Structures are given as structure tokens and as C-alpha cells.
Amino acid sequence: MQLGNLERAIMEALWRNPDGMFAQDLAAGLPSQPAITTVLTVLVRLSRKGMVSRERVGRAHLYKAAAEKDAVVAETMRAALDEAADLEAAVQRFVGTVSPEVAAALREALGARDGTSS
Incomplete structure (x- = not known):
């Protein structure tokens, strides 16, 4: 949003x-x-x-x-990716710009989603 x-x-x-x-x-x-x-x-x-x-x-x-800030941020990121003409390129560029802390949070979230988190 x-x-x-x-x-x-x-x-x-x-x-x-x-x-x-x-x-x-x-x-x-x-x-x-x-x-x-x-x-x-x-x-x-x-x-x-x-x-x-x-x-x-x-x-x-x-x-x-009434909306949590984290939910609004997540929805904004999702909406931005929906606008990408080349999703893979957009994600690669995004990942290339994030801090090590954000990269670790992404790995953790993806691992939890796939059931492979530690």
C-alpha cells in the first residue's frame, strides 16, 4: 500500500x-x-x-x-516487486544493496518459509 x-x-x-x-x-x-x-x-x-x-x-x-509499521513496510516491498518488469533482476539488485543484517534476516525468513531454518 x-x-x-x-x-x-x-x-x-x-x-x-x-x-x-x-x-x-x-x-x-x-x-x-x-x-x-x-x-x-x-x-x-x-x-x-x-x-x-x-x-x-x-x-x-x-x-x-490500526496497521503495524512492519506490515506496512512488508506490503510496500511486495507492491514494489510486483511493479518490476524483470522480477529476478529487481531482486538481485535489491539483495546487492542490503546490509549484512538485512541479508541475514532474508536468509532466516526464507529458511523459515522453506522449513530449513536453524
Whole structure:
């Protein structure tokens, strides 16, 4: 699931604040200082995507991340690979750029998937 810049910034703020945030606090804390109405529009969009939940607190809503960051990152990587014209070349290039820690995590994940992990 691809996220726009403001969607990503809002999700990052919500992931850093698992107890939730009000739209006004989100707007005030973002570097781009978007209008509260813009933040509310994006929160509605994220809610429709199933990434954000909201709970009424007084007259406002408290927004929380409904999607885990790791799940969103994994989906983004999968979607990017789906776009590759040559999947094997894309994977080879990706693997050639990762750190040794990422390479080890990939080996471990593939081994677990195949039932050959240690």
C-alpha cells in the first residue's frame, strides 16, 4: 500500500504515539505544519484504508495506528516487486544493496518459509 508524504508522516507520528493523538496535535507536530482540515482529510482516507482507527473523546476523536509499521513496510516491498518488469533482476539488485543484517534476516525468513531454518 503506497502512502503519500503526508500519509507517511501522519502514520510515523501515530506509530511513535501508540496511545493515540488528536488531529490538532498531529497537525501541530508535523514539520510541514498542514492545516487541521488537511490532516482530518488524510486521517479519513487512512481510516478507509484500515490503517487508522478513531475513538471519540469528548468532542474530538483520538486517532491510533490500526496497521503495524512492519506490515506496512512488508506490503510496500511486495507492491514494489510486483511493479518490476524483470522480477529476478529487481531482486538481485535489491539483495546487492542490503546490509549484512538485512541479508541475514532474508536468509532466516526464507529458511523459515522453506522449513530449513536453524
